[in-house]
């Protein structure tokens with residue numbers, strides 16, 4: 001048996017504890033930093049497996065690091081476990097049907113993400129123990145990926161600074177190495193304060209915070225013409241004053257997301273948006289408080305590690321789905337519109353330009369994708385992730401594994417419904433195998449780690465990572 005075969009066998013032997021933990025986390029969906037019950041599923045397993053667990057990091061009680069082994073290299077694996085609001089959904093149900101009306105749900109598969117990473121850490125640890133392999137493996141419990149950005153605070157506070165390489169993954173509806181960038185984002189509240197007055201009897205005595213918020217939005221609409229094309233700015237009204245139209249609204253709060261391909265670009269737009277907010281306050285004789293919530297950097301994949309990881313994804317990333325699994329997932333595929341089904345063909349064509357029409361049709365019709373996207377590094381970016389900050393501190397690689405129904409998007413009821421199925425469980429185990437075998441390569445090939453670090457140093461160009469989150473801002 002090769003070392004990698006042994007590692008995958010270890011994960012198979014211990015699979016029930018990972019699956020049980022994934023189901024437990026699914027059953028108690030918690031959001032942002034308030035993931036007390038979710039994180040508690042990791043501790044007994046890690047302690048039983050001989051990891052040293054440090055609970056509470058970077059001002060977050062639900063962040064942790066579990067360590068096994070000693071010396072170099074130090075390989076980190078990232079785990080997430082937060083859910084999303086308003087995505088409660090009955091398991092295995094082929095239609096939108098909340099378990100708890102308005103409740104939380106695992107619509108991004110982080111119950112699988114966290115436990116797949118756990119399986120990876122336990123798998124490589126057990127191999128290290130059996131064969132007295134040198135080096136250190138660390139599993140990081142990272143809260144609030146969905147908007148608070150736990151990893152960005154952890155990166156700012158030096159939690160990842162001793163790592164040589166970091167690895168992660170995400171459940172998806174495609175199989176692919178994560179070879180593209182992501183957008184940097186700044187998340188900021190703008191609180192306007194004015195003076196209440198009767199809107200008809202004494203309007204001259206009132207100063208409208210709501211007017212200020214509206215004028216700020218108008219200012220930002222005009223700014224759009226003078227931003228780089230790739231920037232994205234969106235907002236939500238968190239407070240629009242009150243429900244009485246006959247009151248000059250004394251308070252209003254806007255929540256802004258400011259995104260751009262690079263942190264410096266997002267910073268520049270953020271500063272201009274601040275000026276607009278101040279201008280709106282000046283025009284309306286109100287006050288504005290600029291309240292920085294969180295930020296994360298753009299993701300930069302480390303090509304050396306991603307290329308190695310891709311080989312392991314090819315070898316160990318298959319879910320080995322049965323006919324019954326396919327029949328199960330068909331219920332979600334059936335919810336797709338004709339347009340979405342058609343778009344799956346275009347996607348397959350784009351990923352596999354040499355495939356025949358029949359092959360494309362076949363690929364696009366599968367309820368769970370089984371093809372592997374070719375490894376192709378690009379600078380295109382759409383969403384944001386706090387793995388971005390990790391990638392600026394240490395060489396980082398991640399991948400996406402198709403254990404969600406093909407064609408269904410992240411943050412959907414379909415993902416929440418699929419979250420404790422056999423398909424999802426097989427995703428947890430396959431992800432663990434890819435992570436553990438890649439960690440094995442990193443522990444046994446010093447030249448790979450050296451190459452990864454050289455590439456990372458080149459990317460930084462002599463500069464040091466500086467967090468976009470000001471020092472006085474704490475996770476909340």
Ligand SMILES: [Zn+2]
Pocket residue numbers: 108109110145170
């Ligand atoms: Zn996610």
